[in-house]
Amino acid sequence: MSRRVVITGMGAVTSLGLGADKLWHSIKNGQSGISRIERIDVAGLSTQVAAEIKDFDPTSFIEKKEIKRMDRFTQYAVAATQMAIGNSRLVITNSERAGVIIGSGIGGLETLENQHNVLLEKGADRVSPFMVPMMLPNMAAGMIAIKFGVKGFVECVVTACASSTNAIGDAYRVIQRNTADVMIAGGAEAPITRLAMAGFNASKAMTTNPDAATACRPFDMERDGFVMGEGAGVLILEELNHALGRGADIIAEVAGYGCTNDAYHITAVAPGGAGGAACMSLALADAGLSPADIQYINAHGTSTELNDKSETAAIKAVFGDHAYQLAVSSTKSMTGHLFGAAGAVESIITACAVKEGFLPPTINYKNPDPECDLDYIPNLGKAAKVSHALTNSFGFGGHNATLVIKAYQ
The missing domain is CATH 3.40.47.10 (Thiolase/Chalcone synthase)
Known part of the structure; x- marks a missing residue:
């Protein structure tokens, strides 16, 4: 084990x-x-x-x-x-x-x-x-x-x-x-x-x-x-x-990790977010979880035209009908995009969400995009039980990384 x-x-x-x-x-x-x-x-x-x-x-x-x-x-x-x-x-x-x-x-x-x-x-x-x-x-x-x-x-x-x-x-x-x-x-x-x-x-x-x-x-x-x-x-x-x-206070548990590459373009995302979808699937498999086990995704969500559409498509590809039961938010709406530090800051946020049972919002969300039709927790966060969450990061060069963070038991 x-x-x-x-x-x-x-x-x-x-x-x-x-x-x-x-x-x-x-x-x-x-x-x-x-x-x-x-x-x-x-x-x-x-x-x-x-x-x-x-x-x-x-x-x-x-x-x-x-x-x-x-x-x-x-x-x-x-x-x-x-x-x-x-x-x-x-x-x-x-x-x-x-x-x-x-x-x-x-x-x-x-x-x-x-x-x-x-x-x-x-x-x-x-x-x-x-x-x-x-x-x-x-x-x-x-x-x-x-x-x-x-x-x-x-x-x-x-x-x-x-x-x-x-x-x-x-x-x-x-x-x-x-x-x-x-x-x-x-x-x-x-x-x-x-x-x-x-x-x-x-x-x-x-x-x-x-x-x-x-x-x-x-x-x-x-x-x-x-x-x-x-x-x-x-x-x-x-x-x-x-x-x-040593009697440490445990905040949360890292339960799974996925890492893939689009092998497609130096800056553009692969069509339909295929690399990101594969990455999320690997992280779920590593954690021994099914898509239905996830309650929250801290999205890469950069506020760019292509990224947000492709990540939404990738989530739908992995989670199917459960995608519409998920809470998804981009906390970059508040922190900006910290490039190489983004994933760490967002992992901290995700760990806090899991530990406290609170879903952080996507602020400045006013005009829905028909191609981005999931629950992005618009403008106001909300209390909710979160036993398992994902956090996504996608980078130039086609790099994709996903972590599964779960409540410690």
């Missing part, structure tokens, strides 16, 4: 606040973290809103001399990890039986952009010697291992917007196969830079709605593109007996 894997701690850095509790409180109440961008000059950009973090002070988590050697995405990851470990009351006593997997789709883009400007404006000899390690996507996992003394299975997953869901799923597998008893898993991203904004504007993928309050509207007929977000989500995963042995 496979070793059971439970969630015992969670930490988050998002535009909705610091900590998993603040994140969940805001999500339950349908609060948006999307606002006009203040950190960068938005002149000439067709998108001028994002889920930007306004209140993050890295000195609360990291020594000042270390801050200068970390890109913002790594700072977010370290902070979220510190909060998750505190939330879990975890003391790592066997460093070789503990590991870290942190995903990031982009890594240290802010560092790369800033240092390129230094090169152009001040010359090659002024480029920082820390530029390369600061921009590497694996540096979040590396810095967490250094700071918290983790010497076991440590790696970075880079699968675009599926990165942190893959990170959690892979960490689940590491514990299942008895390579570790404790895994720190999640994702971090800090993509709000002029270069990233310009690139996504050029691809016509982001909203051009100037109203921050309504810019992100997944599954709504008037949706016109995603809203960029930033931050980190980190979960503490433990083998069940290890958690029970």
